[in-house]
Amino acid sequence: MKFTPPLALTFLIPTILAAKTTTVVVSSTPVPELSDVIWTSENTGFDAPKVSPINATTWDWWYFDATQSPTENDEQASVVVTFYTATASGFDLLAGYAAEGFTSLTLVEARVTWANGSSEAYIFNATEAVITAVDNGASGDFDEGADKASFTGAPDLSAYRVGLQSLLISGSVTIHSVAPAHYPCGPAEASKALEIAPHIGWANAIPGGNADVQLTVRGHPLEFTGVGYHDKNWGDQNFASNVGSWYWGHGRLGDYTVVWFDFLSAQRENYVSAYLSRDNEVIVSQCSGISVRPYGENDTYPPLISTGPPTGFDVKISLPEGGIFAFSAATKHIIAGGEEGFPYTRWSGTLRGDIEGEEVIGQAVLEQFNIFTE
Known part of the structure; x- marks a missing residue:
């Protein structure tokens, strides 16, 4: 082809x-x-x-x-x-x-x-x-x-x-x-x-x-439009030796693009990153001012390898002029991992938040590494 x-x-x-x-x-x-x-x-x-x-x-x-x-x-x-x-x-x-x-x-x-x-x-x-x-x-x-x-x-x-x-x-x-x-x-x-x-x-x-x-999978068309994303990661040591848990995700909520990262090292040191933009203008891009926590079923924090997939995540981002940009990221489909005892799950899902008094819904991809054993 x-x-x-x-x-x-x-x-x-x-x-x-x-x-x-x-x-x-x-x-x-x-x-x-x-x-x-x-x-x-x-x-x-x-x-x-x-x-x-x-x-x-x-x-x-x-x-x-x-x-x-x-x-x-x-x-x-x-x-x-x-x-x-x-x-x-x-x-x-x-x-x-x-x-x-x-x-x-x-x-x-x-x-x-x-x-x-x-x-x-x-x-x-x-x-x-x-x-x-x-x-x-x-x-x-x-x-x-x-x-x-x-x-x-x-x-x-x-x-x-x-x-x-x-x-x-x-x-x-x-x-x-x-x-x-x-x-x-x-x-x-x-x-x-x-x-x-x-x-x-x-x-x-x-x-x-x-x-x-625009894909053909086993002879069947898979065609749609939506939200796209691209990043890259790299490291100089074995991955699991430096990770205890992390929450990552991205999506579109109304006119806003959001990317979040909330990480615990193997020593339980916390590292975060928050990104928020609108109309191709960056509002937040920083390694501070964000909290990501699971809610609903299996809301143990930090997540353990024995912890099942949560219902979703509550995300709060501090804005430069004051105030909080808050939304929930609900899991919909498990699209990778998710097996019992497996230290990783990726979902597609939905974002839901209140923007200027109006409830707005969007789509997202989100993931959890849960490597901690206790």
């Missing part, structure tokens, strides 16, 4: 000629070498690889999701595609795939959730990945012979396209940004700290965007 970039991305070609370009080739196996890890931002390279080379305990990935806009029947389909350069010894949640024989360091997971909540995962066990950074954007080609997965980003981070090509799943997810990129504690500028927590980096290229999904 041949993929033709949509017209909205054709501006990539002339821009690339004048922009700073670097290319990294990542093999399918880790190297027995020390890795160089980037922890401070530069003028360019926002979405570029941050770890090179990848060894047995370092990891780097690019994450994309799209969630269906609300329908009259309250249905909600979603797609999540993650491009990994990591092994199970670096990122523990890949252990299940490794046990099934998907051992490539350059692994792509495409997980689709149909409107009724049924979920399926498709794996590209790529033989290598070629990552090209252009100005602040990046593109990646993950090839597994005839099967291919790719992402293509605009140099200014204004748009991304994910392409999938296999016998089981093919098509595209396109996201056009409506919210400025940011780092954990502030805007996308040079000399910013990139650690969301010790040994874990985060760069949020598209906090919110308009998504268009």
Whole structure:
């Protein structure tokens, strides 16, 4: 199947000629070498690889999701595609795939959730990945012979396209940004700290965007428009050794784009990040002034590996001029994890809040790591 970039991305070609370009080739196996890890931002390279080379305990990935806009029947389909350069010894949640024989360091997971909540995962066990950074954007080609997965980003981070090509799943997810990129504690500028927590980096290229999904899955069309998102994470140590629990999520509530992060390290040190924008203008981008807590069933805090999925989360963000931007994030479909005794759950869901005296409802993707045992 041949993929033709949509017209909205054709501006990539002339821009690339004048922009700073670097290319990294990542093999399918880790190297027995020390890795160089980037922890401070530069003028360019926002979405570029941050770890090179990848060894047995370092990891780097690019994450994309799209969630269906609300329908009259309250249905909600979603797609999540993650491009990994990591092994199970670096990122523990890949252990299940490794046990099934998907051992490539350059692994792509495409997980689709149909409107009724049924979920399926498709794996590209790529033989290598070629990552090209252009100005602040990046593109990646993950090839597994005839099967291919790719992402293509605009140099200014204004748009991304994910392409999938296999016998089981093919098509595209396109996201056009409506919210400025940011780092954990502030805007996308040079000399910013990139650690969301010790040994874990985060760069949020598209906090919110308009998504268009055009996929064929096992011969069936999965097509919808909605809210899109793209970020990347990386680390220089085994993931679980530095994480006790975390709550992360993003969504659209009326005209607002919101991204939240509330993290406890293995030593129970708290790290947070809050982002709020409207009409492409940032209102909040900071590593303070936010609280995320579970509510309803299984509202234990901090969550334990024995804790079941909660009903949802209450999120409160302190505004610069005073006051609180508060909303609830209710879980709807479990779209990854969620098994009893498993330390991770991802949901699609809904946001609900009171804005200027009017109740507003939107859609979201949210997740919980619950690694603590006691």
